Amino acid sequence: MRFSNLYAPTTKETPKDAQLPSHIFLTRAGFIQQVGSGLYNFLPMGKIVFDKIRQVVKEEMDNAGAQEVQMGVVSPADLWQESGRYSVFGKELLRFSDRKENGFVLGPTHEEVVVDMVRNRINSYKQLPLHLYQITTKFRDEARPRFGLLRGREFTMKDGYSFHASQEDLVREFNLMEATYTRILERLGLKFRAVEADSGAIGGSGSKEFMVLAPNGEDDIVVCDGCNYGANIEAAKRAKKTTTLEAPQANPAKFHTPNQNTIEAVGAYLHVDPFYTIKAVIKKAVFQDKEAVVVFFVRGCDALQETKAQNACGALELTDATAEEIEKAGLIAGYCGPIGLPEGVEFYIDQELEGEANLICGANEQDYHWVGVKVASFKPSRFKDLVAVEAGDCCVACGGKLGITKGIEVGHIFQLGQKYSKAMNATFLDQNGKAQPFWMGCYGVGVSRLIAVMIETSHDEKGCIWNLQTAPYAVEIIVSNTKDEESLAYAVSLYESLKAKGVEVLLDDRNERFGFKMSDFELIGFPYAVVVGKDFKEGKVELVSRKTLEKEGMGIDVVEAEILRRLV
């Protein structure tokens, strides 16, 4: 391609609201164009990168035996009503009506549609397993679209859905997909971790996220310095916390603790480390059919992890309870404890507290705490994993030290189980001729998001730095002075020769200043440039590496061989 024909409108203007390098540089370098809040067009170079990433994803999915299909952008609302998600999915699900007032959604995900695609068509265990995937446009009406392609409203995902006759076979496919996603991200040249994750609105049990390590990542991920363990902060586990401090042995007694209504205060007042206290976190929970105050108890030295808390009680949403709501529930702020709670108040206790003794907690009475408390005689369902793992906690797998780092989620694989097949009555006949709901998995890769991730993980202050796997062109030939006919003729011959050898090469033949073309090269970030400049008279050109910006003079007789060597 000649740059004079390519539509790659570069600009020095930084888009307003853009903070992240990928957002700024992809826009400035003419890969994408914003058309509305969270809506982006892909310009020609953006489309080339998009197609390269899509091709890698497609090849690996096909190699894994999955079959590509295409479902609509528009899905009938009745399928979402059948699964029950129409009412529980938040405002991110964009709902609308057609001219006949029939309800539809813009599909953010396609579990319902794919179940409808398969039910009554797959009838026997003999036709299983089956894995269908698509690479299509999705829509989520995000409350705060931001970060360019990283959190847009319209985006492209590879979403795959697998159907199995047994949970064991689902686990096999889940592991196959973990290997497949690993290959995809390795082929794209990304540094990543597969981490344990919360299943969120998709549902099901058992899920892993693929997190590309990036300082600007939105997600906190917990990684072990001793082993492979990694988890999203929302799903991270730790070895049970211990202490070398002596426990405050005491018989159960109610203590007067006037105005000691924080963990720190009561700990200091009673000369006890917060490890031996129980903290109450009071939340208002929104359920599908009601709202209620729910209390979560964790050690005084720990913090509540909100997603874990939400999963524990099955709420759609949690918010901080107001003073009024706390009072109305019969609770006393600062003095709330698991013993003697007002009847009907829902509560959960962190699992690490089960069976622990010599603890201090609120007495549900103004200015009083219990000491010498043993956490026993609660039913097992009260105990849940509620704590936020922190740097320095110990690894549940190896005992090593956990750290927290930033990541960008680019993939998510789920063991859905039978959630959707049961809700939508999608069954097959097993070996005994008995109807069984399908076991299902689902697997997503953010294809358009990956374009941004490539740059988020590889840029400098001047612009993008593409790797060879995803660059729109591998080499750019820059003619310093296009009016010099000999320079131009040589550049064209090198361009034609490289093209004939299958190299993706761009010839910057624009009648512009050299400095302008060079800063376009730095902004766009092709891996290599060949500069045909002043030294051409002496039979020399410069080979520039975008990554290092090092310029290497070499003879015109060797530069093609050198390029071909570097592209291997």
Place this chain on the structure above:
Amino acid sequence: MRFSNLYAPTTKETPKDAQLPSHIFLTRAGFIQQVGSGLYNFLPMGKIVFDKIRQVVKEEMDNAGAQEVQMGVVSPADLWQESGRYSVFGKELLRFSDRKENGFVLGPTHEEVVVDMVRNRINSYKQLPLHLYQITTKFRDEARPRFGLLRGREFTMKDGYSFHASQEDLVREFNLMEATYTRILERLGLKFRAVEADSGAIGGSGSKEFMVLAPNGEDDIVVCDGCNYGANIEAAKRAKKTTTLEAPQANPAKFHTPNQNTIEAVGAYLHVDPFYTIKAVIKKAVFQDKEAVVVFFVRGCDALQETKAQNACGALELTDATAEEIEKAGLIAGYCGPIGLPEGVEFYIDQELEGEANLICGANEQDYHWVGVKVASFKPSRFKDLVAVEAGDCCVACGGKLGITKGIEVGHIFQLGQKYSKAMNATFLDQNGKAQPFWMGCYGVGVSRLIAVMIETSHDEKGCIWNLQTAPYAVEIIVSNTKDEESLAYAVSLYESLKAKGVEVLLDDRNERFGFKMSDFELIGFPYAVVVGKDFKEGKVELVSRKTLEKEGMGIDVVEAEILRRLV
């Protein structure tokens, strides 16, 4: 691919409401699945065909120098308001609001978005011409979705938009696109005509449709038996109609014609051929800002072409005027003529009547007609092309005989001119440094529609008949009895050998009756099948052509060479 792994759920059930072979067979053979009114999913084989067609379109567009981009499915309403189409586009434009009550549309076409993509980025005539295209999902909220993929609501189109510094350059690109579309349809193996067309809601002047000839086509197209001339019925022209009958010479006079309120009646009453009469067709026209009765005058022997009439008066919509509306406008049904119409009544006269004499028309008075009328003294803008061309009319190009045939529109190319660039203030600086609106063209191919067209033009009573260019697999190997290990082993070896040679081959290894597998072959319609059956013991197999259903026995030593020969 092995059939036992392929998701191709065939069925004997005809989908309800399906009338056309493409709709019936693509559904029954497991290429597509209906998910809602006018909404279809593509199953794996449908996706393969889809990708093949898309690839042909992409290659030819790239060869023509166009650059692929990707615009969103969702477009902001404000861009449509800017062009003025938000209010004039009918209910087919699906409008909706997001969570913040901002307006959006599901894009049925992308003139507005592409103008926004280019304006303020292309600044100089030096950067022109430019042609951007995309192959993406579109949505039209059709009043009556029908015929499967032929008239769905969600569909995939290749839509390209070109920008030029002059009308001449636009015409050059238009001709290039005509050649490009011709190559695309030839590569797909389709019989078609490029015909002159009305520009409809897209606007602009000068457009051609690519019509695939098919007996079930929705469109009437006019073709000449003497030359290349072809046109959509809405845009068809003819040589001026003449007659050998003598004209009813008369001085202008008002004639009493009681109860002669049809052309046939008045013609018979006055012993005059309808050729020498003027027929009035009274319509109610909906304009952007008002509704009004409009009268169209054509020869008594001609019929009014509604689209031509609508274009003549610039209405958004025409409907038959009711008796009440006719009376309210001061018109007398059956006696309406161009002379002495009530003041303020808008009217148009067919251009073939200009200057004609010795005609009879209504006198705008109950029971009276004028005779000896000469159509003169009207201003030129009253005369428009209004008649519906009929079989037997003469070709405007060569005088040959016109016929009417059925076609399916698969492509449409437009010279838009400056309609959108003017409305949206998208300009470039010309050679004199003066700002000029872009000259624009737009060019569409119905990619998903072409899948149906392949079958609409190639099927029999048993099912689809794919050609080699678009078949999901070129050859199917059918093992008559999969329990016969030697047969199966041979089939697998032939399958592997063909695959290694790059043949798209499907192995039907399903443990099903031979008859079942054979009728799947006939329904799905792969070009060839190799049947490994009873004669395998004698070293023989059968090669079946789907088109003819002829079976040809041949030795297992020659069948592979024979297949390779046929696939060339």
